[in-house]
Amino acid sequence: MQFAVNILVLASIYALIASGYVLIYRVSRVLNLAHGELMMFGAYLLVTTAAGLSSSPVVAILLALAMSLMVGGLVYLFLMRRMTGEMALAAVLTTVALGILLRGLILMFWSASPQHPRDTLGWENPVLMLPGDARISLFAALLVASTILVYAGLFAFLRFSRWGMRMRAAGQNPLLAAQRGINLHAVFALAWALSTFTGAIAGMLIALDSGLDSTMVMIGLKAFPAALVGGLDSLLGALIGALIIAAAEVGVIKYVDPLLADVIPFAVLVVMLVIRPWGLFGTREELDRV
Amino acid sequence: MTAEPLLVVEKLEVVYQRAITAIQGVSLKVYPNQIVALLGTNGAGKTTTLRAISGFLGLDDARVTEGTVTYRGIHLENREPYEVTRHGLSLVPERDKVFPNLTVAENLAVVPGRRGRSNRRMLEQVYHFFPGLKDLRRREAGLLSGGERQMLAVAAGLMCDPEMLLIDELSLGLSPVAVQSLTASLVAIRNELKISILLVEQSAVVALEIADMGYVLENGRVVLDGDAQRLLNHSDVQEFYLGHTGGDRRSYRDVKQYRRNRRWYG
Ligand SMILES: Nc1ncnc2c1ncn2[C@@H]1O[C@H](COP(=O)(O)OP(=O)(O)O)[C@@H](O)[C@H]1O
Numbered sequence: 001m002q003f004a005v006n007i008l009v010l011a012s013i014y015a016l017i018a019s020g021y022v023l024i025y026r027v028s029r030v031l032n033l034a035h036g037e038l039m040m041f042g043a044y045l046l047v048t049t050a051a052g053l054s055s056s057p058v059v060a061i062l063l064a065l066a067m068s069l070m071v072g073g074l075v076y077l078f079l080m081r082r083m084t085g086e087m088a089l090a091a092v093l094t095t096v097a098l099g100i101l102l103r104g105l106i107l108m109f110w111s112a113s114p115q116h117p118r119d120t121l122g123w124e125n126p127v128l129m130l131p132g133d134a135r136i137s138l139f140a141a142l143l144v145a146s147t148i149l150v151y152a153g154l155f156a157f158l159r160f161s162r163w164g165m166r167m168r169a170a171g172q173n174p175l176l177a178a179q180r181g182i183n184l185h186a187v188f189a190l191a192w193a194l195s196t197f198t199g200a201i202a203g204m205l206i207a208l209d210s211g212l213d214s215t216m217v218m219i220g221l222k223a224f225p226a227a228l229v230g231g232l233d234s235l236l237g238a239l240i241g242a243l244i245i246a247a248a249e250v251g252v253i254k255y256v257d258p259l260l261a262d263v264i265p266f267a268v269l270v271v272m273l274v275i276r277p278w279g280l281f282g283t284r285e286e287l288d289r290v
Numbered sequence: 291m292t293a294e295p296l297l298v299v300e301k302l303e304v305v306y307q308r309a310i311t312a313i314q315g316v317s318l319k320v321y322p323n324q325i326v327a328l329l330g331t332n333g334a335g336k337t338t339t340l341r342a343i344s345g346f347l348g349l350d351d352a353r354v355t356e357g358t359v360t361y362r363g364i365h366l367e368n369r370e371p372y373e374v375t376r377h378g379l380s381l382v383p384e385r386d387k388v389f390p391n392l393t394v395a396e397n398l399a400v401v402p403g404r405r406g407r408s409n410r411r412m413l414e415q416v417y418h419f420f421p422g423l424k425d426l427r428r429r430e431a432g433l434l435s436g437g438e439r440q441m442l443a444v445a446a447g448l449m450c451d452p453e454m455l456l457i458d459e460l461s462l463g464l465s466p467v468a469v470q471s472l473t474a475s476l477v478a479i480r481n482e483l484k485i486s487i488l489l490v491e492q493s494a495v496v497a498l499e500i501a502d503m504g505y506v507l508e509n510g511r512v513v514l515d516g517d518a519q520r521l522l523n524h525s526d527v528q529e530f531y532l533g534h535t536g537g538d539r540r541s542y543r544d545v546k547q548y549r550r551n552r553r554w555y556g
């Protein structure tokens with residue numbers, strides 16, 4: 001039972017982060033390799049707002065979330081906007097540079113030492129007992145719940161809201177979307193904002209659960225195979241990809257060797273790329289665009 | 291014509307990939323409430339002309355290098371497509387004219403409003419001109435027939451609340467029945483909404499039947515223009531776009547003769 005809970009928690013983390021990769025890729029065909037850093041940046045924003053507003057924790061969290069939404073939008077407007085309608089490769093390289101820049105900024109402002117925003121906010125992280133003698137920490141349970149909420153929200157948003165439809169339309173054919181009067185910059189900025197927002201939720205909850213330092217970026221990197229295994233342009237795929245990767249990782253930790261944990265997501269990815277390079281749920285023709 | 295023209299294209303030159311000149315010195319005018327046909331064979335530069343008016347994206351690697359596009363006195367060269375659409379010019383492209391994975395209703399719903407008119411009101415208008423779309427509204431656009439797809443494309447263009455529709459290849463690949471119904475819709479749209487239509491066609495019969503004016507493009511230049519009736523009766527148009535040959539089959543020599551004639555026009 002504990003085994004299943006461990007898989008569920010890890011899968012939630014990967015899925016929550018992977019949704020950000022999928023959002024941006026699906027809407028603008030750009031692989032955002034700075035997503036791990038943006039997620040970590042969101043967590044560090046919470047470190048700062050928590051220090052400033054330790055007496056009102058909820059405000060601190062909401063403020064950090066609002067800031068991460070803005071950071072995502074600003075990254076698009078000031079950096080990625082120039083890449084719109086250009087070759088995808090230039091855009092991907094720009095995100096690599098952005099990631100390096102963010103890592104430097106984080107070291108400069110918050111140092112490399114571990115941070116514990118939950119202590120700053122004066123919150124406990126009690127262990128909850130589940131049926132079957134399994135345990136889960138409060139913030140890990142919140143992580144699972146957030147992932148479910150975020151995915152339900154994203155599905156509904158993309159399916160039913162006008163801006164969600166525009167995001168799907170722009171993803172299919174940006175030129176036609178523009179010709180129909182849709183401001184591509186607004187759509188892409190929204191995708192970046194939402195992606196950074198969901199990433200930051202993951203980063204903040206992980207930090208609240210177990211603290212953070214600059215190695216958090218590794219988690220972001222490990223979520224990337226989850227998005228790719230699922231097919232990069234499919235949210236459902238990201239969800240299932242996250243489950244597969246998490247199951248493989250937790251299984252190997254338990255039955256083989258915990259030291260292999262960080263390698264497993266990429267091993268699964270390599271196997272996947274050999275068998276079915278366009279991912280479980282991806283569209284085949286997407287391949288040549290990456 | 292006493293009214294001011296709505297759209298004035300003057301000496302337009304478009305270069306692809308910084309090297310390939312696709313059209314050169316193209317000039318045309320569209321007056322309010324007019325249907326204007328833009329004719330020409332494959333590769334003449336019709337699509338390029340429409341795209342230059344409606345705007346290129348970076349990935350097109352195309353630029354207007356000379357000349358002007360003025361709409362109601364506003365310069366539109368090298369603007370982004372969404373800006374041009376919001377000025378009231380909406381394009382129905384030649385290929386990829388609908389979002390295949392979106393339903394018919396979604397294809398219409400993604401279009402932002404203009405002039406403060408609600409999406410619902412525009413939708414009513416669109417269903418008035420294309421009642422057939424209402425029954426198809428839950429269908430994915432990728433599953434539509436050619437005629438239905440063209441109907442949806444024109445309808446989505448109308449959702450942009452335009453004062454001028456730019457339609458690229460209305461009849462290409464469609465059955466005569468579908469073409470008949472579409473041209474009838476276009477005439478109704480022009481008459482009821484008082485908008486203008488710049489209609490690109492390879493089939494001169496289809497276009498000149500409903501057009502007031504026409505331009506003939508060849509090798510990126512305008513070689514003939516005039517009112518639709520005059521063009522229909524013009525001997526060159528009769529021979530090369532309508533296939534009326536007075537009985538003889540056209541031989542290659544005749545084509546060369548025609549080319550020589552062209553030069554005197556140019
Ligand atoms: N994307 C492009 N890159 C380079 N050349 C192009 C491109 N699109 C069109 N052309 C060239 O421009 C000329 C006009 O093409 P086009 O405007 O598509 O003609 P039409 O629509 O009348 O068939 C052709 O010679 C064509 O080869």
Ligand SMILES: [Mg+2]
Binds near residue numbers: 336337338384459
């Ligand atoms: Mg064409």
